[in-house]
Amino acid sequence: MSEVTQLIHHYLRHNKKFPHMLCAGCGHGILLGSLIRSVHNAGLSKDEVVVISGIGCSGRLAVYVDFNTIHTTHGRALTFATGIKMANPELVVIVLMGDGDALSIGGNHLIHAARRNIGVNAIILNNEIYGMTGGQCSSTTPQDCFSMTTPFGQLEKSFDIVDMALASGANFVARTTAFHAQLTDEVIGQALANPGFNLIEFFSPCHTQYGRKNKYKNAIAMYQDLKSKTMDVDKYKALEESKREGVMPIGVFLKRDDPALETRYAGVRAKLQEAKQKKAEAAKAAQAKPAKAKEPKPDKGAKGKETKQDKGDKA
């Protein structure tokens, strides 16, 4: 197992300040390790991978890894990713977003990236709160849970990211948690190999902002909670509906290999180029023919010009 940590150190930028800025017990670091292992296992070089992140705690992750990285504006990580993938489809694009980043500020980008089926691997690090800005409630804060801005409990319903991705038409949808690092490795590996839009929801406990206000004694209590309430998707589907409350299904929800947008685009380009070539060949063939057929044409043009000139004179 010693290779695991050595490998992670190989992919980290050691000129950055370590240990990283994430709080003690934050699950984001676990995802970072998982991401590095999955990229290594997929046999990708550092130059082939682009990691794009938005703003928030998750935004810092791109800074620490030695791939091609962009730290973009709030909520727009997917738009940058779309541009990069369309410009150079050979790159493997991974987008790291927080829940506020992906669902609130960039909610439309997420839906439409899934609809377009652009070949991007989006990982949403869901900590159920705006952690970096002081613990405001986000669109994924569960109902009746407390945050800095909902001292009497959240009144609104929360987003189910997986359901939304399934409805928007993503190619690959999965959910993992910070407690299930091996599953996360496996799922990211599958996503990297799958074409089209792949979405992974990663539950990452935030004790500093969320746990303290919701009666979790420490970060470990949050991990124990994740351990006890999660269940494999297949088992979850077999459960009776009455027993499903409070259970969080994890694993791969959907996997299909519809062609991605960039491959369809490449197909259209190839078709158009072929048509252009055929046209050029046809024009060449027409030029090579004896010029008799073309002779009357200039006469017609000359006549037309004459008539126009006549009209001009009349005016």
Next chain:
Amino acid sequence: MAATKKGLTTVAIYPDWCKGCGLCAAFCPKKVFEMDPVAGKARVVNEEECVNCGFCELHCPDFAIVLSPKNTDTDSSNNPTAKAKP
């Protein structure tokens, strides 16, 4: 299986990178780690009990734990010669 693997692994913690979240101490199946109340960081107390399950290494958010195979006598005698050759 587990019994045969005991005592074959070295567990090391980088104290500079450890933030003392306590995940390793809480979830280690063999209670290899203990939280140091003074330093606020994890330390290795039962290295001999480690079965090399790899949980701590995979789940340490700060990449502060390294598991490596323990060098037995034959290994340690082999290693210097291997290094000396090139």
